[in-house]
Amino acid sequence: MAYVLGVDVGTTRTTAAVCRLDGARDAEIALVVPSFLQLTDAGTFTVGERGAAGWTASGFARRIGDAVPFALGPEVCTAEELTALLIMWVVGEVVAREGEQPRHLAVSHPAGWGPYRRGQLYAALRAVGVHDVTLVPEPLAAAENHAVRSRVMPDASLAVFSLGSHAFSASVVRCAQKRTFELVNHIDGVDHRTGADFDDLLRGLVRGRLGKDGLVSSAECEAAKRAFGPSGQSVVVSGVEIARDEFVDEIRPSVDHLVGTFVRALGTVQPDAVLLVGGGCRMPVIGDALSSAVDCRVLAEAAPEHSVAKGLAVAARLVLMGPEAEPAPLDTSVLVHTREASLRFPVGEVPNPDDDEFSAPPPRPPVDVSPLELPPRRVKRVASALKPAGRRSGSRSRDDDEDGR
DSSP states (O other): OEEEEEEEESSSSEEEEETTTSOSOEEEEEEEEEEEEEEOOOOOEESSOOOTTTTTEEEEEEEEEOOOOEETTTTEEEHHHEEEEEEEHHHHHHHHHHSSOOSOOEEEOOTOOOOHHHHHHHHHHHHOOOOOOOEEEEEHHHHHHHHHHHOOTTTEEEEEEEEOOSSSEEEEEEEEEOOOEEEEEEEEEOOOOOOOHHHHHHHHHHHHHOOOOOOOOOHHHHHHHHHOOTTEEEEEEETTEEEEEHHHHHHHHHHHHHHHHHHHTTTTTTOOEEEEESSGGHHHHHHHHHHHHHHEEEESSSSSSGGGHHHHHHHHHHHOOOOOOOOOOOOOEEEETTTOTTTOOOEEEOOEEEOOOOOOOOOOOOOOOOSSSSOOOOOHHHHTTTTEOOOOOOOOTTTTOOOOO
């Protein structure tokens, strides 16, 4: 069945979603894999495996455009080369499962990127044989996923609160004519605590009870952080009982800092809804704090870490097929932090992210993204040393903690 593909490369995790061209506009998750590239002694690479120090690269997608390369054993690779290799591997995995090439590919990037970084990623993708690509800012992809499920009127504004393992951002998106979205404002967090920091704060509480020699699993802290329910409840971490209110008191200054930055990003805009994006938003305290700070609905999918990837697939479908007649909103279950059980998650159409500053290469027919058939450039030398021996990952691993953004 013909399909398009969206790939969201996060700091911790890479997520791929597909959208069928002859079915509903909603997207489905096809693949989730930790964002690690490991070079092995045999000269092959594995995806999703954390290896020895100096032989594993992570966090490269956020460093595209940085002149400082990554060292993988004897190889030196730029961030855009590693990102392109990971995307190539993901496309190959999805093709193996679907039995055919995607008709189009959409890839996310931070909203703050300019034409230089986008151009670097485009060039790296072309060098590894991945064509027919549209780059979409992350908040626009989140808005597109939202618009699939609920009607968004022209000139309506949506705010996007994105909190992952290693990144925070706040954005305002407006629904323009022809049901496309445009970015109104965006702030990237710099000195804000993110999902991994909250894990560390919980670990600190537990170790304070166990003593300095107590061993506390990172994965256990991450899972416990999400498990905190209403006030008065508690969770057990490494045999230590931690009350929800105790944890909230510990992270309250950090949460207030995040919400304060988000409110400043809104400025004078009164959004119609706030979209929660990223695995860090699974913590109920985030939705509760935002509901107290804004006068609108605060909404999230059941798995907010998948919102961007699914929105990318919807955006790729729009690139090929254009806006359709007004669709009937999908009835999907969501987490509604305003506690109004009748609310449902709204979404609209993602714009074709044509950029006046930088023109993407003209569309080309789908190609076989095999690492053994690369153009004779420097990246061919890198990819030939990094022949994929990678496993085909399932949906989670012990390093697959949040949205990794």
